[in-house]
Amino acid sequence: xxxxxxNETGTHIQHGFLKIRIDxxxxxxxxxxxxxxxxxxxxxxxxxxxxxxxxEFQAWLEGLPTEKELNPCLCHFIKIDTTATRPALEAEIxxxxxxxTFRQLDDLLSDIDKPEKRLRLGQLMKPxxxxxxxxxxxxxxxxxxxxxxxxxxxxxxxxx
Amino acid sequence: MADIDIGSAAIxxxxxxxxxxxxxxxxxxxxxxxxxxKVEIFAVSGYNLTGCKVATFINEGGTTFSTRGYxxxxxxxxxxxxxxxxxxxxxxxxxxxxxxxxxxGRLEQDVYGEGYWSVTSDKIPCESQTIGLxxxxxxxxxxxxxxxxxxxxxxxxxxxAEITSAVNAPTMLLDRKFPVPxxxxxxAVNAPTMxxxxxxxxxxAEISSAVHAPTMVRDRVFDxxxAEISTAVNAPSLVxxxxxxxxxxxxxxxxxxxxxxxxxxxxxxxxxIDIVAFAPTLVRDRIFAIPLSEIAVAVFAPTVGLSSIIIVPLSEIxxxxxxxxxxxxxxxxVPLSEIxxxxxxPTLIRDSVFAVPVVNIDxxxxxxxxxxxxxxxIPLASIDAAVFAPDISLGINLSIxxxxxxxxxxxxxxxxxxxxxIPLADIDLEAFAPAFIADATIIVPLSEIAVAVFAPTLDIWGxxxxxxxxxxxxxxxxxxxxxxxxxxxxxxxxH
Numbered sequence: 001x002x003x004x005x006x007n008e009t010g011t012h013i014q015h016g017f018l019k020i021r022i023d024x025x026x027x028x029x030x031x032x033x034x035x036x037x038x039x040x041x042x043x044x045x046x047x048x049x050x051x052x053x054x055x056e057f058q059a060w061l062e063g064l065p066t067e068k069e070l071n072p073c074l075c076h077f078i079k080i081d082t083t084a085t086r087p088a089l090e091a092e093i094x095x096x097x098x099x100x101t102f103r104q105l106d107d108l109l110s111d112i113d114k115p116e117k118r119l120r121l122g123q124l125m126k127p128x129x130x131x132x133x134x135x136x137x138x139x140x141x142x143x144x145x146x147x148x149x150x151x152x153x154x155x156x157x158x159x160x
Numbered sequence: 161m162a163d164i165d166i167g168s169a170a171i172x173x174x175x176x177x178x179x180x181x182x183x184x185x186x187x188x189x190x191x192x193x194x195x196x197x198k199v200e201i202f203a204v205s206g207y208n209l210t211g212c213k214v215a216t217f218i219n220e221g222g223t224t225f226s227t228r229g230y231x232x233x234x235x236x237x238x239x240x241x242x243x244x245x246x247x248x249x250x251x252x253x254x255x256x257x258x259x260x261x262x263x264x265g266r267l268e269q270d271v272y273g274e275g276y277w278s279v280t281s282d283k284i285p286c287e288s289q290t291i292g293l294x295x296x297x298x299x300x301x302x303x304x305x306x307x308x309x310x311x312x313x314x315x316x317x318x319x320x321a322e323i324t325s326a327v328n329a330p331t332m333l334l335d336r337k338f339p340v341p342x343x344x345x346x347x348a349v350n351a352p353t354m355x356x357x358x359x360x361x362x363x364x365a366e367i368s369s370a371v372h373a374p375t376m377v378r379d380r381v382f383d384x385x386x387a388e389i390s391t392a393v394n395a396p397s398l399v400x401x402x403x404x405x406x407x408x409x410x411x412x413x414x415x416x417x418x419x420x421x422x423x424x425x426x427x428x429x430x431x432x433i434d435i436v437a438f439a440p441t442l443v444r445d446r447i448f449a450i451p452l453s454e455i456a457v458a459v460f461a462p463t464v465g466l467s468s469i470i471i472v473p474l475s476e477i478x479x480x481x482x483x484x485x486x487x488x489x490x491x492x493x494v495p496l497s498e499i500x501x502x503x504x505x506p507t508l509i510r511d512s513v514f515a516v517p518v519v520n521i522d523x524x525x526x527x528x529x530x531x532x533x534x535x536x537x538i539p540l541a542s543i544d545a546a547v548f549a550p551d552i553s554l555g556i557n558l559s560i561x562x563x564x565x566x567x568x569x570x571x572x573x574x575x576x577x578x579x580x581x582i583p584l585a586d587i588d589l590e591a592f593a594p595a596f597i598a599d600a601t602i603i604v605p606l607s608e609i610a611v612a613v614f615a616p617t618l619d620i621w622g623x624x625x626x627x628x629x630x631x632x633x634x635x636x637x638x639x640x641x642x643x644x645x646x647x648x649x650x651x652x653x654x655h
Binding site: 007008009010011012014015019021035036038039040041057061064069071072073074075076077078109112113118121122125126128129130 | 169197198205206207210211231232233234235237238239240241242243244245246247248264305306307
């Protein structure tokens with residue numbers, strides 16, 4: 001099992017296609033979980049001090065307490081139609097990361113340094129690039145990205 | 161192992177590099193031509209990267225670089241290897257992998273390795289920019305993998321006229337020569353850019369025969385199943401030859417650009433033809449009562465005002481499309497749909513729906529008034545199918561939303577206009593009415609031909625086209641050489 005989350009930082013247009021980013025967070029039963037459940041510094045509410053040199057910043061950061069945090073095990077880009085709805089995207093995400101696919105992903109990503117697994121990962125994800133259509137050149141890219149991020153912001157789907 | 165790899169392993173390392181910058185990893189340049197589809201990055205825990213872009217860089221000598229392909233990936237979380245899939249970055253042998261990030265994030269780096277080039281500004285994308293050597297012994301954790309391009313990774317010389325024949329018969333080429341799944345074939349019809357993005361593995365000989373020697377295809381009498389008559393629409397001469405036995409000599413070009421290919425004089429701007437010729441659905445589906453200029457606008461923005469039926473002075477359109485030598489004058493109310501359909505798939509529609517004698521069909525091809533004067537009662541769905549998806553239509557199955565077809569497949573004028581940034585008329589001459597410059601021969605990689613004709617969006621979004629005019633005729637197939645790695649359009653007006 002995993003949670004697929006829409007990541008608005010990856011929304012962009014490439015070669016005339018609207019592409020969005022889906023981050024896959026493995027649950028604790030997944031093989032990849034331990035690889036991506038990492039220590040991270042706890043940033044105080046006061047935020048990051050300004051005007052620090054790199055060395056000072058590093059010292060400040062290293063002095064902070066840490067906590068465990070889960071990173072995505074995979075960030076996958078898919079092409080979508082500009083008119084795609086939230087339910088439609090949810091369905092597409094579920095289809096992209098269906099149970100067999102996630103099982104394979106979990107297996108491959110947990111041991112990704114092996115060449116044969118790297119190759120299989122590429123083969124597995126290459127066809128899952130989405131089926132979005134070419135958008136008109138006259139499209140205002142910034143407005144479209146903003147609109148898409150608003151539409152899909154916070155989207156999370158249980159997959160696998 | 162993947163076909164192509166580039167960059168250094170994305171692993172935790174003993175040191176880091178910090179701060180917004182463009183960084184190019186010197187280690188492990190790409191070992192093949194194709195596309196990078198996966199990138200791995202390892203950022204330092206607690207130092208996430210933001211606003212990231214990754215790119216393949218061409219080293220133009222010394223510390224001068226241009227991007228070949230790039231993609232925006234957004235934030236990169238630190239603390240573990242982050243794998244990005246679904247990327248599509250063009251790459252060629254010798255390219256380097258680079259990254260840009262916009263904050264004080266850190267990338268894992270070792271104090272040993274081959275080094276990196278770096279500059280504290282955003283150079284993705286860039287062209288011939290200086291990016292200085294940051295270190296010659298530090299390895300950074302960015303790594304990419306991808307797939308080799310297919311068999312079309314060759315450069316050939318072909319007369320432009322023949323390229324255009326190929327352009328007008330894309331489904332034929334895809335259907336007959338490329339072992340692509342039906343999904344891809346659909347893409348070919350409905351969104352050619354998708355097809356062009358793909359790398360096909362196909363014997364070059366077959367490509368040559370299909371793409372670069374269309375006359376061979378045209379002149380042959382094929383014993384093909386009905387499904388393959390889909391080629392009829394895009395290569396109508398084939399069907400004419402098979403079904404009607406009409407001499408091909410005068411018909412070939414007439415169907416797509418009537419009058420031009422025949423060698424006859426025309427007294428009309430090509431733009432006027434193209435507007436209707438390449439967006440027939442829009443025109444066909446509607447009866448307009450607007451000036452031609454506004455129709456053109458509608459063609460380029462087909463989603464606008466499509467719901468109403470209005471009356472149009474037919475003369476404005478007809479005169480240019482069908483009978484350019486006619487003067488504009490009379491106003492006629494007629495559904496343009498049937499006319500347009502007849503123009504583009506005259507044989508198919510007339511034969512299967514109207515049962516017009518062959519002799520009259522011939523007359524129709526060259527006497528547009530024959531078509532124009534008739535109002536055909538035919539279900540629009542049948543016409544649509546015949547025009548846009550003939551193979552499906554012939555099989556009595558049509559499940560493609562026409563709106564999607566219209567935009568993706570049949571509004572090239574829009575794309576055409578955008579990419580080249582030159583007057584439409586000039587583009588028409590080169591891309592869609594090659595007869596005007598049929599005596600010229602160009603050298604262009606096949607993939608770039610596709611870009612030029614079908615997928616200008618590729619150009620729009622960062623790719624470039626090189627077209628070189630030569631005087632010799634077809635010289636056969638040659639491997640791509642380094643001189644063509646960086647392609648630039650040098651034809652008149654194109655940038």
